[in-house]
Amino acid sequence: xxxxxxxxxxxxxxxxxxxxxxxxxxxxxxxxxxxxxxxxxxxxxxxxxxxxxxxxxxxxxxxxxxxxxxxxxxxxxxxxxxxxxxxxxxxxxxxxxxxxxxxxxxxxxxxxxxxxxxxxxxxxxxxxxxxxxxxxxxxxxxxxxxxxxxxxxxxxxxxxxxxxxxxxxxxxxxxxxxxxxxxxxxxxxxxxxxxxxxxxxxxxxxxxxxxxxxxxxxxxxxxxxxxxxxxxxxxxxxxxxxxxxxxxxxxxxxxxxxxxxxxxxxxxxxxxxxxxxxxxxxxxxxxxxxxxxxxxxxxxxxxxxxxxxxxxxxxxxxxxxxxxxxxxxxxxxxxxxxxxxxxxxxxxxxxxxxxxxxxxxxxxxxxxxxxxxxxxxxxxxxxxxxxxxxxxxxxxxxxxxxxxxxxxxxxxxxxxxxxxxxxxxxxxxxxxxxxxxxxxxxxxxxxxxxxxxxxxxxxxxxxxxxxxxxxxxxxxxxx
Numbered sequence: 001x002x003x004x005x006x007x008x009x010x011x012x013x014x015x016x017x018x019x020x021x022x023x024x025x026x027x028x029x030x031x032x033x034x035x036x037x038x039x040x041x042x043x044x045x046x047x048x049x050x051x052x053x054x055x056x057x058x059x060x061x062x063x064x065x066x067x068x069x070x071x072x073x074x075x076x077x078x079x080x081x082x083x084x085x086x087x088x089x090x091x092x093x094x095x096x097x098x099x100x101x102x103x104x105x106x107x108x109x110x111x112x113x114x115x116x117x118x119x120x121x122x123x124x125x126x127x128x129x130x131x132x133x134x135x136x137x138x139x140x141x142x143x144x145x146x147x148x149x150x151x152x153x154x155x156x157x158x159x160x161x162x163x164x165x166x167x168x169x170x171x172x173x174x175x176x177x178x179x180x181x182x183x184x185x186x187x188x189x190x191x192x193x194x195x196x197x198x199x200x201x202x203x204x205x206x207x208x209x210x211x212x213x214x215x216x217x218x219x220x221x222x223x224x225x226x227x228x229x230x231x232x233x234x235x236x237x238x239x240x241x242x243x244x245x246x247x248x249x250x251x252x253x254x255x256x257x258x259x260x261x262x263x264x265x266x267x268x269x270x271x272x273x274x275x276x277x278x279x280x281x282x283x284x285x286x287x288x289x290x291x292x293x294x295x296x297x298x299x300x301x302x303x304x305x306x307x308x309x310x311x312x313x314x315x316x317x318x319x320x321x322x323x324x325x326x327x328x329x330x331x332x333x334x335x336x337x338x339x340x341x342x343x344x345x346x347x348x349x350x351x352x353x354x355x356x357x358x359x360x361x362x363x364x365x366x367x368x369x370x371x372x373x374x375x376x377x378x379x380x381x382x383x384x385x386x387x388x389x390x391x392x393x394x395x396x397x398x399x400x401x402x403x404x405x406x407x408x409x410x411x412x413x414x415x416x417x418x419x420x421x422x423x424x425x426x427x428x429x430x431x432x433x434x435x436x437x438x439x440x441x442x443x444x445x446x447x448x449x450x451x452x453x454x455x456x457x458x459x460x461x462x463x464x465x466x467x468x469x470x471x472x473x474x475x476x477x478x479x
Contacts, residue, residue, distance in 0.1 A: 013342075013469035022346040029347065032184075036327055039190040040181070040320040046197055048313040054200070054222055057208050059306075059374040061218055064148060066376065067298045068155035069219055070305035071139040074290050075132075076163060078283040079124045083171050085279025086116045087178050089272025092412050093264075095182040095327055096476040098250075099334030105476065106250040108260045110179050112268050117171040125164050132160050139294050139301065148298075155219050162223035169227075169234035176237045180248060182327055188248075192236035200229035267475070274414035278422045285425035289451070292433040296444045302376055303383035310370050310384075311391040314363040318399035321352040326406035333411055333474050342472060345407045349466070352403045353396055360395040363388060386445045394452040401455055404462025411471035420465065424458050 025033075059066050090109040097105030128135075136156045140149050177189035203225030210216025217224060241251040294301050325348040332341035367388035371381040409417045429451055436447040465471070 013338075013472055017343060017346065021343055023350045025344075025347045029344070033321075033324060033328065033348070033351070036181075036184050036186055037320050037324040039186040040323060041317055043186075043190040043193045044316040044320055045313060046194055048309070048316055054204055054226075056373055057204055058219060058222055059376060061208070061375070063298075063302065063376050063380075064152050065155055065219055066305055066374070067139075067301045068136075068152045069159055069222065070290075070301060071136050071152075072156050072160045072163065074139070074287050075128065075135055075160070076167075078280065078287055079120075079128070079167065080170075081279040081283035082120055082124070082276060083117060083174055084178075086120055086272055086276040087113045087174055088275045088279075088409065089414065090116070090268050091178055091182050091326075092271055092330060092409065092414075093268055093476060094179055095330035095410070096334030096474065098183050099331035100476055102476070103250045105264075106179065106183070107254055108264055109268065110175065110250070110254060111258060111260050112265075112272075113175045113178070114172075116272065117175050121167045121171040125167055128160065128164060132157055136160075139291055140298070152298075159219045159223045162220060162227060166223075166227035166230040169230040173230070173234045173237050176241050176251075179250065180237075180241070181323075182330075183248065183250070184327060184331065185247060188240045189237060192233045192240070195236060196229040196233035199232050200225050203228050271412050271414040274418040275409070278414070278418040281422035282425050285422060285430050288430050289433050292430070292437045293444055293447070295437055299377060299380045300383060300444045302380045303371075303387055306371050306374060306376075306380070306384040307387035307391060310366065311363060311388055314359045314366075314392075315395065315398070317355045317359050318352045318395065319402060321348060321355060322399070322402040322406045324348070325352075325403050326410045329407060330410040333472070334476055336474050338472050338474070341410075342469065345410075345466060349400060349403045349407070352399045356395040356399045360392045363395070364392040367392065383445065387448060390445070390449050390452060394455065397452075397455045397459055401458045401462055404459070404466050407466050408462075408471045411473040412475040413471045413473075416465065416470065420458070420461060424461075428454050428457065 058069050090112040094106050094109035094113075097103075097109060133153065136153055137149075140152055173192075177192070180186065180189050204222055206212050206214045207217050207221030207225050208219075209221075240246065241248050242254075246252075290301065290304060293304060325345065328348065329341050329345050332338075332344055367385050371384040371388075374381065374384075405417055405421055408420060432454060433447060433451050436442055436450060437444075440447075
């Protein structure tokens with residue numbers, strides 16, 4: 001340990017690491033990483049596999065069901081990221097409080113999360129319920145026949161109205177599960193998610209197709225299955241958090257004298273607002289990207305849905321490593337181990353990048369085969385295969401941008417992450433996709449390649465910001 005392993009920020013930033021220190025950690029470091037990241041990878045990968053199976057089952061119903069469900073899920077994706085972003089601001093404090101050993105501080109952060117989640121899901125349900133038709137129609141290409149337009153809208157609305165019920169348990173589950181992950185204890189959220197996935201899968205089989213005497217509900221069955229699984233997951237997490245002898249001691253007394261110190265509200269809120277705004281604008285940017293591609297027809301929307309669902313399974317390794325970077329580096333900062341925080345950030349970036357070499361290769365090998373299981377047109381299958389190959393090649397680029405984002409966020413630099421993430425999307429990615437899709441005759445695949453390749457610019461910015469050490473801050477240190 002160096003003489004300034006803790007406390008002295010300026011010297012910690014000036015500390016020069018060897019190349020070996022940046023790329024390789026000792027056994028203790030990788031054991032710690034494994035304890036955080038492996039359950040997260042298992043949970044998220046299984047979740048995405050079930051999502052793929054759901055997607056395939058809906059895809060077996062017909063060509064219009066895929067884009068109708070895809071559009072609703074894209075709208076809900078905006079909500080999901082708003083929840084994750086709004087909880088992340090308090091999560092920065094929760095992580096650093098835990099690293100410091102301050103359990104009261106962790107409880108204050110969780111209470112802030114609860115109030116935030118309740119506010120957001122109430123507003124979101126109202127917006128999506130009353131404005132659903134207009135939002136959905138925006139994704140249906142103008143040259144779509146009136147009959148196909150009406151049928152797609154009908155499927156989408158029936159799916160949306162049921163899915164809105166599940167936003168409540170989903171939001172509250174994220175409050176509990178995020179606090180558990182920020183403590184480095186990720187097993188219970190993993191188990192809850194796995195049980196919920198099994199429930200979702202089994203309910204999908206019987207409700208979508210009407211097996212075992214259940215009615216054939218088709219896309220509505222997929223929504224009902226998801227809502228049931230959301231409540232199951234919420235019940236498991238809450239019971240595990242509050243049972244006697246739980247290892248999550250910071251949940252004890254959570255609702256006793258429910259208060260948050262006034263002195264803590266603005267520090268949390270000032271970091272929550274940029275993250276909430278960032279996730280909202282970034283997810284909205286992703287929705288606009290899909291909308292930009294949708295002018296090329298429903299086949300492109302279906303192909304993008306298939307490719308994103310499949311690639312997400314392979315992306316989960318680097319996404320989980322990125323998320324774990326925020327936890328591990330954040331705990332180091334909270335414990336005032338600033339040099340160790342910088343060293344861990346570089347090691348996690350190297351680990352994330354190396355993981356994409358393996359997972360990207362596997363994704364490329366799977367690209368020609370998985371789209372074939374969908375009941376859709378040959379054009380859609382061929383497009384989906386090409387989109388998957390592009391995502392496989394761009395995986396290292398996306399992984400470094402992702403780990404840079406979580407590193408910057410771990411030190412509470414939420415305004416910088418806002419500029420780095422959503423501003424880049426709206427200033428670069430969205431305009432590029434809009435202009436290329438509407439004012440050129442380029443095929444959709446070439447537009448997709450160009451837009452994804454622009455992430456290289458983001459990686460360069462991320463590298464410079466991480467290297468500068470601007471994020472190396474202990475935000476819960478007592479003055």
